[in-house]
Amino acid sequence: MQDQQRHLVVVGNGMVGQRLVEAVRDRDARRTWQVTVLSEEPRRAYDRVALSSYFDGVAAADLDVVAEGCYDTAGYTLRLDEAVTAIDRAARTVTTSRGAILGYEALVLATGSYPFVPPVPGRDLPGCFVYRTLDDLDAIRAAAQRAAVSTRGRRAGLVVGGGLLGLEAARALRLLGMSPHVVELAPRLMPLQVDEGGGALLREMIENLNVTLHLGTSVASIRRDAGRLLAILANGTELDVDVVVFSAGVRPRDRLARDAGLAVGGRGGVVADDGCRTSDPDIYAIGECASVGGRVYGLVAPGYAMAEVLADRLTGGTASITAADTSTKLKLMGVDVASFGDALAASDGALEVTLSNPVSRSYAKLVVSDDAKTLLGGILVGDASKYTMLRPLVGRPLPGDPVTMIAPAGGGTAVGAGALPGDAQVCSCHAVTKDAICAAITGRGLTGVGGVKAATKAGTGCGSCVPLLKTLLADSGVAVNPALCEHFDVTRAQLFEIVRVSGITTFTELIERHGRGRGCDICKPAVASILASLERGHILDGEQAALQDTNDHFLANIQRNGSYSVVPRIPGGEVTPEKLIVLGEVARDFGLYTKITGGQRIDLLGARVEQLPAIWRRLVDAGFESGHAYGKAVRTVKSCVGSTWCRYGVQDSVALAIELELRYRGIRSPHKIKAGVSGCARECAEARSKDIGVIAADDGWNLYVCGNGGFRPRHADLLLASTDRATLIRTIDRFIMFYIRTADRLQRTASWLQSLDGGLDYLRSVIVDDSLGISGELDAAVARHVERYDDEWAAVLADPERLRRFVSFVNAPGTPDPSIAFVSERGQPRPATLPVPVRALSAEAGGPTLEVV
Amino acid sequence: MTSAAAEPAAVWTVVCRYHDLQPERGVAALIGRVQVALFRTFDGTVYAIGNQDPFTGAYVLSRGIVGSCGEIPTVASPLHKQVFDLRTGTCLDDGTTAAGVYDVRIRDGLVEVMAG
Ligand code: SRM
Ligand SMILES: Cc1cc2nc3c(=O)[nH]c(=O)nc-3n(C[C@H](O)[C@H](O)[C@H](O)COP(=O)(O)OP(=O)(O)OC[C@H]3O[C@@H](n4cnc5c(N)ncnc54)[C@H](O)[C@@H]3O)c2cc1C
Ligand code: SF4
Ligand code: FES
Numbered sequence: 001m002q003d004q005q006r007h008l009v010v011v012g013n014g015m016v017g018q019r020l021v022e023a024v025r026d027r028d029a030r031r032t033w034q035v036t037v038l039s040e041e042p043r044r045a046y047d048r049v050a051l052s053s054y055f056d057g058v059a060a061a062d063l064d065v066v067a068e069g070c071y072d073t074a075g076y077t078l079r080l081d082e083a084v085t086a087i088d089r090a091a092r093t094v095t096t097s098r099g100a101i102l103g104y105e106a107l108v109l110a111t112g113s114y115p116f117v118p119p120v121p122g123r124d125l126p127g128c129f130v131y132r133t134l135d136d137l138d139a140i141r142a143a144a145q146r147a148a149v150s151t152r153g154r155r156a157g158l159v160v161g162g163g164l165l166g167l168e169a170a171r172a173l174r175l176l177g178m179s180p181h182v183v184e185l186a187p188r189l190m191p192l193q194v195d196e197g198g199g200a201l202l203r204e205m206i207e208n209l210n211v212t213l214h215l216g217t218s219v220a221s222i223r224r225d226a227g228r229l230l231a232i233l234a235n236g237t238e239l240d241v242d243v244v245v246f247s248a249g250v251r252p253r254d255r256l257a258r259d260a261g262l263a264v265g266g267r268g269g270v271v272a273d274d275g276c277r278t279s280d281p282d283i284y285a286i287g288e289c290a291s292v293g294g295r296v297y298g299l300v301a302p303g304y305a306m307a308e309v310l311a312d313r314l315t316g317g318t319a320s321i322t323a324a325d326t327s328t329k330l331k332l333m334g335v336d337v338a339s340f341g342d343a344l345a346a347s348d349g350a351l352e353v354t355l356s357n358p359v360s361r362s363y364a365k366l367v368v369s370d371d372a373k374t375l376l377g378g379i380l381v382g383d384a385s386k387y388t389m390l391r392p393l394v395g396r397p398l399p400g401d402p403v404t405m406i407a408p409a410g411g412g413t414a415v416g417a418g419a420l421p422g423d424a425q426v427c428s429c430h431a432v433t434k435d436a437i438c439a440a441i442t443g444r445g446l447t448g449v450g451g452v453k454a455a456t457k458a459g460t461g462c463g464s465c466v467p468l469l470k471t472l473l474a475d476s477g478v479a480v481n482p483a484l485c486e487h488f489d490v491t492r493a494q495l496f497e498i499v500r501v502s503g504i505t506t507f508t509e510l511i512e513r514h515g516r517g518r519g520c521d522i523c524k525p526a527v528a529s530i531l532a533s534l535e536r537g538h539i540l541d542g543e544q545a546a547l548q549d550t551n552d553h554f555l556a557n558i559q560r561n562g563s564y565s566v567v568p569r570i571p572g573g574e575v576t577p578e579k580l581i582v583l584g585e586v587a588r589d590f591g592l593y594t595k596i597t598g599g600q601r602i603d604l605l606g607a608r609v610e611q612l613p614a615i616w617r618r619l620v621d622a623g624f625e626s627g628h629a630y631g632k633a634v635r636t637v638k639s640c641v642g643s644t645w646c647r648y649g650v651q652d653s654v655a656l657a658i659e660l661e662l663r664y665r666g667i668r669s670p671h672k673i674k675a676g677v678s679g680c681a682r683e684c685a686e687a688r689s690k691d692i693g694v695i696a697a698d699d700g701w702n703l704y705v706c707g708n709g710g711f712r713p714r715h716a717d718l719l720l721a722s723t724d725r726a727t728l729i730r731t732i733d734r735f736i737m738f739y740i741r742t743a744d745r746l747q748r749t750a751s752w753l754q755s756l757d758g759g760l761d762y763l764r765s766v767i768v769d770d771s772l773g774i775s776g777e778l779d780a781a782v783a784r785h786v787e788r789y790d791d792e793w794a795a796v797l798a799d800p801e802r803l804r805r806f807v808s809f810v811n812a813p814g815t816p817d818p819s820i821a822f823v824s825e826r827g828q829p830r831p832a833t834l835p836v837p838v839r840a841l842s843a844e845a846g847g848p849t850l851e852v853v
Numbered sequence: 854m855t856s857a858a859a860e861p862a863a864v865w866t867v868v869c870r871y872h873d874l875q876p877e878r879g880v881a882a883l884i885g886r887v888q889v890a891l892f893r894t895f896d897g898t899v900y901a902i903g904n905q906d907p908f909t910g911a912y913v914l915s916r917g918i919v920g921s922c923g924e925i926p927t928v929a930s931p932l933h934k935q936v937f938d939l940r941t942g943t944c945l946d947d948g949t950t951a952a953g954v955y956d957v958r959i960r961d962g963l964v965e966v967m968a969g
Contacts, residue, residue, distance in 0.1 A: 068948065486922070508895075518877070518895050520920035520936070521929035546877040550916040550931035553878075558931055562911040810880035810891070811868040817881075819888070819905075819912045834910030 013039035016287030017110030023311030122222030193339035265291035336384035341377025392424035429461025532668035551630035572657035573600030642679030649679035651696030890915035903953035
């Protein structure tokens with residue numbers, strides 16, 4: 001019961017408007033304000049900064065930024081799909097698009113910006129879009145899908161504007177299967193953030209991503225042409241495209257304020273003072289629609305600062321806006337670009353220190369004061385890893401010589417987190433300082449990035465400060481908790497040693513003696529893998545069965561609809577016609593989708609659990625065995641045809657690949673292990689992108705290790721040159737076993753090598769020179785594996801007890817799962833789209849209607 | 854089995870023998886058109902939650918890894934590893950999402966579920 005509750009009306013539920021509501025809710029403990037928020041969009045506030053991740057498969061629901069329970073608070077109301085259409089300042093009311101009239105004591109404009117669309121003839125044609133809201137993205141996606149059906153050949157899209165957002169949009173078009181074109185009026189990309197030198201490198205890198213650039217020109221007109229759009233550029237170029245996305249800058253949405261007679265800035269934006277108050281004392285403006293100190297900010301961080309200041313003012317405080325930090329920009333489009341502070345050296349007497357490295361394809365520039373002592377800003381292209389360290393130093397004394405600070409790793413002064421002053425802002429999205437983060441780390445005994453995020457909000461915006469958070473955690477003196485999970489306080493490597501030395505064979509014994517609780521999806525598969533590596537029984541026997549991920553449990557890979565895939569081993573990629581025919585027949589008889597994998601074998605997808613044994617019966621009878629595609633295990637040893645056929649080949653790469661694959665098949669490891677063997681230096685087997693790569697030389701084999709495709713590609717390093725077959729295999733044996741013993745869970749060999757103190761030299765000393773004296777043990781472990789290897793699928797088929805679990809339903813063993821359904825595409829089955837249930841609080845409660853996105 | 858239609862009050866349905874349940878592993882049961890995931894935890898307790906993973910729509914929760922989070926008995930979805938409280942079906946990573954929960958009991962060595 002609040003006798004004197006006042007009414008706060010917030011126009012717009014964007015990132016900043018929502019931040020204000022939460023800040024008021026936090027501060028206004030006595031609930032002196034009743035809060036009503038009006039949102040023109042049909043969904044509540046979401047992370048616009050991360051908008052593009054929607055095209056990477058992030059669900060709309062995951063972009064939601066509204067704090068839990070925010071609008072369950074008494075007096076807090078969010079009205080979606082209802083815009084404010086007019087303000088009556090005299091009456092202190094607003095009118096909404098649904099005809100409602102609401103009175104206010106305080107009114108906040110948080111209406112954001114709208115995309116500027118240049119007056120190009122044809123800009124309103126179907127197929128022309130802007131890039132601002134989730135609805136925009138849905139519309140672009142729908143148009144791309146329509147084009148996929150209607151346009152023959154390559155589909156294309158044009159982005160108007162080569163700034164940060166334009167490049168994001170171009171990337172989005174590519175993800176949607178279109179060839180992107182970008183037209184930019186300025187002679188370089190990102191003209192606002194990047195200088196000429198950086199722009200030239202950026203251009204090269206973006207063009208390498210198959211984005212066609214049209215710089216220094218503009219779109220003259222857009223026409224409809226043969227079911228597509230024809231865009232004509234000012235330089236005469238004509239482009240056939242399916243969509244056009246305008247991304248030529250934003251303008252503050254100040255229409256409401258103008259109509260109500262509030263002061264607006266020369267370049268638009270509702271004029272507000274350092275307390276966010278407009279020319280009407282009862283009306284405030286925050287975020288992108290506000291013009292504070294004569295400036296409109298197109299970034300979220302200054303908007304958040306305004307929201308905090310205003311919340312303080314509304315609850316009796318006197319906070320005011322200080323110079324906003326606009327020095328943040330970092331975007332990853334596969335190309336790192338960072339620009340911060342006075343990047344274009346506009347300050348008086350500013351000096352530039354530039355380092356351009358065409359080989360490593362990086363460009364770095366620091367802008368410093370005339371005495372070269374203070375950092376003013378900078379630009380990094382190609383390698384922006386120093387960004388998180390440099391940005392907080394803007395406006396502060398440089399800790400070292402500017403040249404060495406941007407020199408590539410290895411040379412020069414490393415800029416450590418220690419060099420940062422305590423009040424330096426580490427997370428600029430949420431204005432969190434180094435001191436605040438360190439205090440949270442020590443005060444609350446935080447041990448991981450997750451904890452820091454929860455305690456300080458740092459790292460939850462654009463995410464660019466996360467690497468620095470990790471450094472601060474590591475530097476904080478508090479040992480970063482290396483624990484596997486809440487159940488074990490040790491690392492995987494330590495656990496491996498415990499199991500190896502103690503001879504423990506069950507999870508229960510291990511967790512009772514060395515852990516707590518009953519485990520989870522992190523430690524159980526890790527322990528399962530350790531037990532398997534140490535040859536402690538079939539992975540589906542006894543208690544071990546309960547430790548396995550569903551993939552290992554059913555010896556098949558789970559797919560998105562709950563069906564499984566079948567990948568028989570085809571060592572070295574060599575297969576007889578008879579076996580190929582069997583695969584074809586099995587796929588046909590069981591209605592499986594068939595695809596050649598990237599690992600030179602054949603994947604049969606869409607099997608239900610109860611079909612797996614029958615499928616494998618046929619395959620095993622035909623001489624196939626498990627391919628371990630489901631396990632953290634040795635996958636494939638890829639080969640090229642080699643000297644037997646190829647006119648260049650100098651060694652028999654196929655024979656060696658098959659030998660290696662059969663030697664290591666089934667071995668369980670911290671992550672998957674891939675290998676490749678090429679018959680000559682032309683490297684057709686791509687061996688250097690594998691954990692283990694062997695390349696034939698005239699006088700033997702070259703062994704490369706620790707390569708990786710995947711998330712972070714890395715070329716393998718040469719460990720042995722021109723070696724004989726026996727030494728080669730012995731070294732690989734030791735390499736694999738040493739990795740299995742010492743790596744972290746889910747750590748591929750590439751990142752394992754990076755974390756090994758001493759790197760490649762150390763590795764070589766252990767497995768080639770036997771500096772630790774463990775080679776004998778490693779050799780014996782592999783020998784044991786080779787001797788005991790047994791096909792997992794054959795073993796399952798021979799055992800009625802293990803076969804019993806291959807049913808969809810315990811009470812109806814013969815019944816197939818009715819939820820698994822297929823539709824036909826290109827003559828093969830594919831999963832029908834699954835209806836995802838409404839994500840409500842509780843199935844039986846049924847009552848509370850949540851905002852569902 | 855029960856008839857899926859027109860059964861206003863839910864009834865107890867026998868789904869399997871208690872001994873069919875492996876410790877710390879789940880099974881799915883089909884009751885009418887409802888899919889229930891049953892789990893036997895280490896201490897022998899049996900839990901029943903919905904088999905559908907609310908994040909993806911796939912009917913797979915019975916195939917997740919069973920474990921504990923503090924004192925809470927849990928299962929992790931085999932698809933994207935969100936963790937669910939076996940007692941309530943609520944998702945521990947996202948309190949607004951739940952898989953649903955069913956009453957379950959053991960009589961004469963048989964596992965019975967209230968659903969339908
Ligand atoms: C089937 C296949 C794609 C295809 O149709 O070609 C595939 C499919 C999957 N890959 Fe892959 N990868 C396949 C070749 C590759 C390759 C190419 C290669 O092996 O030459 C790579 C890059 C090379 C590398 O690993 O370094 C590759 C890099 C990944 C990664 C990223 C790994 C990394 O280190 O960053 C993952 C994710 C992971 O393992 O954490 C992944 C994960 C997966 C998973 C297991 C995802 C999952 O958990 O469901 C997919 C399931 C397979 C299934 O259900 O059968 N897949 N995957 C290929 C199977 C090869 C085989 O015969 O076994
Ligand atoms: C693709 C993309 C990438 C971006 N990347 C970054 C980045 O990396 N870093 C960064 O700092 N910033 C980035 N931004 C900018 C950032 O998203 C904005 O600065 C931020 O969203 C501004 O918040 P806001 O609340 O002021 O405005 P908005 O988020 O635009 O919210 C305003 C809301 O008000 C609604 N509204 C408008 N008028 C009315 C009315 N009359 N009645 C009711 N509702 C109304 C609008 O529909 C909208 O929902 C990016 C923006 C986009 C589009
Ligand atoms: S790697 Fe060499 S041997 Fe192998 S296919 Fe290529 S050219 Fe021929
Ligand atoms: S700087 Fe964006 S999340 Fe920290």
